[in-house]
Amino acid sequence: MLSERTRALLAPADPARGRPVPPPLLAAHDLIVKAEQEAGDTTRRAPRVGRRLVLASAAALAAATAVAAVHRDHDAPATLPTGGGLVVRPVAYAIPDHPPAAANHxxxxADRIGDAPWDTETGLYTFHHVQEWGTFGAGAEDGRYYKAAVDDHYNWFAADGAGRWxxxxxxxxYRDEASRAYFEAHHDFLDQRADSQGNSxxxxxxxxxxxxAALSSVLDVxxxxxxxxxxxKLYTDYAVPRATRAQLLRLxxxxxxxTWRGPVLDRAGRAGVAVTYQPPYDYQELLIFDPGTGALLAHETLSEQGTASVSRYVLILETRLTATTR
Structure with missing residues (x-):
């Protein structure tokens, strides 16, 4: 997986390697009270997610902030700007309750998809721009509070694996407002991570x-x-051609x-169609596909039946074929 490659390649230079996260000096309750006294009540519960969708502003898109969650009382983006950072909120579904089976949709x-940009391109290298949140984070108070860095990946790889990243x-x-308040009072190792680049x-x-048969095996159906x-992993490793995209949808x-959740906007403001998988555990998987090409746009994992918080998200922002690693 992308997260596993990230950890493996960053490990030698990671400034947090082997460093424990120090325990808080105050109890969680005292920290929240302190934050409220200094900055006002920043730990209010967010309004419940509703059914309407809104587009982010051009500035939010340029910063790769999220859009697409909307509330019953007023509109708000799925990644909500706050005084000290961004709070991640679940993407709103067009069909939030009792969704139908996804099979027919x-x-x-699969029957109607068209070409993606890379279907008509040629080049030695496959380029991907991917953003990922939640795979490298800091937790506290037995997981009650959580923050994670947004890892912004630019990868160029040839068929033999040679390339540049x-x-x-x-x-x-932050997972929620309470996490933002907590970590604003505590600096941690995530603040010390540096950008990196190299050749493969x-x-x-x-x-x-x-x-x-081969695709069924790779997907572990x-x-x-x-x-x-x-x-x-397939969509972040390869430029998946049209025929294969259709096969993947049929599988x-x-x-x-x-289950089918209908039209949605992903965290980059792109229109998509959503499918969710609810395993017999306390989390939910969300897949968002491009309705024109059938390509995967985003993958998210949500905890507590998808109603409470986002645990991880992956945005596949660009895929193309190119002759150079620039």
Whole structure:
């Protein structure tokens, strides 16, 4: 997975490697009270998520902040700017309750998809711009408070694995208002991470699988809960061609437990269609597809049945073929 490669490549230079996170000097309750006294009541519960969708401003898009969650009382973006950072909120679903099975919708999508930009391009390198939040974070008070950096990845890789990568660390985002208040009172190792870049030597990089049997094996369709991560890896490793994108959608349609959430906006403000998977555990997987090309735009994991908080998100912001690593 992308997160595993990130940890492996960053480990030698990671300033936080081997450093424990110091315990808070005050109890959680005292910290929240202190934050409220200094900055006003910043730990109010957010309004409940509603059904309307809003677009982010051009400035928010340029900063890769999120859009698409809306509240019953007033509109608000899915990544909400606050005094000291960004609070991540769940993306709003067009069908929030009692969603239908996704199978027929996914098959219809597979039948009508068109070309993606990379379908008509040529080039030695496959380029991806991916943003990921939640895989490298700081928790406190037995997980009650959580923040994570936004890792901004630019990767150029040839078929043999040779290429170049640039990884930037954008400002941290918070799971909720209480987490923001807590961590504003405590500096931690995430504030010390530095940007990095480098070159990749050739290695035995496997080609993109083709055919139903090979794709079923790579996705691990025998275990539906593994499919979202496996699918995300394919889309962050390869420029998936049109025929393969259609095969992937049809394979997903054949799995149980996947439901249709209808049109949504992802955290970059792009229009998509959403599918969720609810395993027999206390979390939910969200996949957002481009309705025109069938390509994966975003993958999110939500805790507590998808109603409480976002645990992780991945945005695939750009994929293309290019002749250079610039």
């Amino acid at each position: 996914l098959r219809e999508l 640039v990884w930037k660390h954008l400002p941290a985002q 030597a050739p290695w035995n990089r496997p080609p993109l699988p083709t055919g139903t 025998a275990e539906p809960s593994n499919v979202p991560d496996r699918l995300t 997903l349609a054949g799995l149980s437990g996947y």
